[in-house]
Amino acid sequence: MNKNRFIYGSIIMVFMNFLMKIIGFAYEVALSKFLGAEAMGLFQISMSTLMTFLIITTSGIPTSVTKLVAQENSKKNYNNVESIFNSTLTFNLFASIIISIILLLFSEFISIKMLKSKDMVLGVYFMIPAIIILSASSILRSYFYGMKDMITPSIAQIIEHLTRFIIIVGILYYVCPVEPIHGATIAILGISIGEFFDLMWSLFSKKRLYKTKSNYPIDKKNEKSYLIKVLYMSIPLTISGSFGVILRFINTILIPNRLMAAGYTSSDSISIFGRIMGMTMPLIGLSFIVTSALVVNLIPSLSEQIALKRYKDIKRDIHLSIKVTLLIALPLMSLYVGLSKPLAILLYNDPLVANFIHIMAYGTVLLALQHTFSGILLGLNKQTSATVSSIIGMILRIILIYIFVGDPRFGVNGIFISFYGSNTVILILNLIAIRSVVKFDIDYIDIIGKPLVASIFMIGFIYLSIHDIGNLQNISTLGFVSSLLVGSLAYIFVLFLTKAIPKNLFKKLIKLP
Structure with a gap:
């Protein structure tokens, strides 16, 4: 009961x-x-x-x-x-x-x-x-x-x-x-x-x-x-x-100031910061809707299993959590890469955001895996490792922002360098910490290859269902949402076709605790 x-x-x-x-x-x-x-x-x-x-x-x-x-x-x-x-x-x-x-x-x-x-x-x-x-x-x-x-x-x-x-x-x-x-x-x-x-x-x-x-x-x-x-x-x-x-506060204050040092006006610097943090990042972090729920169930499960030394079950749950994370993050990444301009127009009515969405799209997978890995470390009682990794990554980001963003040769691109550099380091450190507790193998074709193939089909179906995607003025919000639904169904169909979705996936996730 x-x-x-x-x-x-x-x-x-x-x-x-x-x-x-x-x-x-x-x-x-x-x-x-x-x-x-x-x-x-x-x-x-x-x-x-x-x-x-x-x-x-x-x-x-x-x-x-x-x-x-x-x-x-x-x-x-x-x-x-x-x-x-x-x-x-x-x-x-x-x-x-x-x-x-x-x-x-x-x-x-x-x-x-x-x-x-x-x-x-x-x-x-x-x-x-x-x-x-x-x-x-x-x-x-x-x-x-x-x-x-x-x-x-x-x-x-x-x-x-x-x-x-x-x-x-x-x-x-x-x-x-x-x-x-x-x-x-x-x-x-x-x-x-x-x-x-x-x-x-x-x-x-x-x-x-x-x-x-x-x-x-x-x-x-x-x-x-x-x-x-x-x-x-x-x-x-x-x-x-x-x-x-x-560290986040320093990062927030530093970016507009370093952009001004690179030659941007105060208004342009804050606008760029707003487009990245207020418009692009909510999209990049959309996968957290699923990974947050996953982590809530994952932590107590891993905590119990590590206490009982059930390493086979730990490996199973870690593999399942990574798989689910990529099943969500990879299609979102593909969507942002392939449809950055329509998304910028329909969501924000701001074409300038499209370039930021396109460049930072690959960060969707990076941040989603980082979030899941942090949850895994908490479940394995390695919360100190997760905290240290995060602090190291954020310090590195501040250093990279100071060096690259303030350099006129890089400017805005320095923000992307610091974003990818720091988050990659955090991800690698978290992975090393996880592997220090439990060794596990990854079937890259299954957890990366199959979702990527399904994502390509998804983008293809979206482009086919919107005949005039280059002319954004002729695309209604309802039409675009409908095409997204068609693309999502195509994605799910290909996943089932390639047997990328584990049997009884939802039951497995609920039974994690």
Whole structure:
């Protein structure tokens, strides 16, 4: 019965994760279409700045709360559970207010030096409510995870994505066309709007689901002792998590600055950054919709098998996860290579994005495998190796950006060099770490050759079904989507024909745990 409940919960989580990713992708596409490249660049820089300010309250503390809540809940010490929740929520709110004051004091510096415009100071102000709300909602989410309630936070995140999409896209629909600075400010406001609804649902759910758990007065001294425990546990997690956030922040700030050093204007630099990070990368990362669900099921399976030393089952699951990853990533890569211009026009109404999509298309496979390999390492209890690989890769990316992007001979191409160079290194390091635990063989014809052949047929069918693909003005969105469906069916048909899809694939994925 417990196993059936676990499988049922896994299916629900996979579906919710899929729905959340789809809404998130649709939101990013809508934002890009309404705002344009420069506004998306400003928004991406703002997001990176916001995440840097949230390091203290959202890096290590939520994970520590989840662990302690799970421990005390398993012992039925509900008063202790409430002590952990109350003390950490109070601390996070207090810390977020302090952080907000610092942000307020340096708002003009951030808007001029980082966002390259004094007029973006209003956008910086809009980060303040986001900091406070995100700090509170992270504690609530970790509380639910500790109570082994995965459904409530998943629903909260769907509500967050959906309300943000409806409200912000609705506002942009009525006010567009809009200046890049104003558009970016509206997008920043959207973070607080979505998180507010997430927080309200989470608070309501906690009161409704867990209001009878604590029957005795909570000891304030107990709260203090648990807060100290949480903070002590969170220190190493915060330090390791902050490396990634800070390195990403440096990467975000460095690219526009090095482009300007190469001779680009401030507006062009931010526009290029917006086209790459705000328009191209959501497409390249689309495979994460599937790999995220795969990793969720893969980690507990590998953790159990490594403890029992079932190396045959470990090899089977690793091979299956790589195969599924490539079955999704390879056709997406082929789609971006073959149809970069139609996608740029229909999704973003921006022909300049086509070149970026075409060049970065091969990164689809690279990032998808990297994501899956990271999940495998977590399942094999090699999380340190995954973290070290990621940090090495990001440091390398910063070095390559500084060297190549600022060189007028490379300019924008330096971004692609740093992207492929750093991610290839991360992938190789992860693969070496996996092979240090378990050796496994790969049938390259089966997992690469067959999906590539099927992808070629898919692109061919799409071109055949759209007679005038070179004349984009004559292609309707419905017609293009229909041709994608035809191509997808052709892809699946060839996979079945070549026996590239394992028998009972879905059942195998569900039974991974």
